[in-house]
Amino acid sequence: MSAHESPEIVLEMRDVHKAFGAKVVHRGVSFSLRKGEMLGLFGGSGTGKSVLIRSIIGLEQPDRGEVLFEGRNLLTLTERQLYKVRTKIGFVFQNGALFDSLTVEENLAYPLRAHTTLTDEEIQARIEKMLELIDMKGTNDLLPNELSGGMQKRAGMARATILEPSVILFDEPTAGLDPVNTRRLTGNITKLKDRGITGIFVTHDIPAAFEICDRVAILREGVIHVIDTVENIKRSKDPFVQSFVQGAYYT
Numbered sequence: 001m002s003a004h005e006s007p008e009i010v011l012e013m014r015d016v017h018k019a020f021g022a023k024v025v026h027r028g029v030s031f032s033l034r035k036g037e038m039l040g041l042f043g044g045s046g047t048g049k050s051v052l053i054r055s056i057i058g059l060e061q062p063d064r065g066e067v068l069f070e071g072r073n074l075l076t077l078t079e080r081q082l083y084k085v086r087t088k089i090g091f092v093f094q095n096g097a098l099f100d101s102l103t104v105e106e107n108l109a110y111p112l113r114a115h116t117t118l119t120d121e122e123i124q125a126r127i128e129k130m131l132e133l134i135d136m137k138g139t140n141d142l143l144p145n146e147l148s149g150g151m152q153k154r155a156g157m158a159r160a161t162i163l164e165p166s167v168i169l170f171d172e173p174t175a176g177l178d179p180v181n182t183r184r185l186t187g188n189i190t191k192l193k194d195r196g197i198t199g200i201f202v203t204h205d206i207p208a209a210f211e212i213c214d215r216v217a218i219l220r221e222g223v224i225h226v227i228d229t230v231e232n233i234k235r236s237k238d239p240f241v242q243s244f245v246q247g248a249y250y251t
């Protein structure tokens with residue numbers, strides 16, 4: 001493939017370093033994400049996966065390095081510019097992110113009211129379409145605590161994507177879900193992917209990642225130990241990668 005045919009890079013980290021006091025989390029993280037690509041991000045607990053994706057939306061400040069979104073270094077943007085960028089990046093938090101006192105419909109309407117000039121009818125139509133996409137038609141008036149864990153996760157994902165961001169970051173969206181709900185959620189993510197969304201999927205659920213992702217990166221000791229296609233990761237002879245793929249590596 002010649003250079004001009006290579007897919008556009010949407011997101012890139014260059015030599016990112018981050019420490020909390022004496023605790024060094026990232027010691028030179030670099031990778032790039034191409035348009036339409038879903039990147040699985042693996043790593044033991046505490047290796048800095050959440051910190052990494054939080055850095056992409058400015059919830060963490062790297063100590064050094066660059067985080068580029070659509071070619072602009074996010075670390076040099078003003079709060080106002082960053083706010084705008086955040087509307088283009090959906091974030092599905094590790095522990096869901098619905099407002100407890102708002103219904104499903106109100107939760108979904110919230111970003112649309114805050115960030116768009118859509119009319120009430122248009123908002124309603126967008127919500128109905130989204131509820132259908134996540135298999136939650138008719139749940140409009142339910143409160144988060146009236147939903148199952150799986151539904152809460154899917155509603156959280158819907159809220160993160162209702163502004164139709166170009167990039168979505170998932171932090172362990174299938175954690176704590178049973179196999180049926182995991183499949184539903186991964187099915188929903190696949191639908192988003194079919195619409196061309198670009199994303200990072202942080203997970204300990206390796207089979208789910210292999211199903212959804214194009215490439216996989218493994219974070220280890222502060223750096224990206226490996227980043228490659230799912231096929232190559234599965235075939236890797238690297239003992240560390242193998243132990244990960246076989247689910248033998250948990251910490």
Ligand SMILES: Nc1ncnc2c1ncn2[C@@H]1O[C@H](COP(=O)(O)OP(=O)(O)OP(=O)(O)O)[C@@H](O)[C@H]1O
Pocket residue numbers: 020023025043044045046047048049050051052
């Ligand atoms: N605000 C903070 N202050 C101090 N230390 C922090 C802070 N946030 C994260 N850390 C530390 O940074 C390291 C990486 O945390 P992070 O949450 O990114 O791990 P993770 O890879 O997402 O783990 P898990 O798989 O358990 O979610 C951990 O050692 C954590 O304790």
Ligand SMILES: [Mg+2]
Pocket residue numbers: 049050051094171
């Ligand atoms: Mg985490």
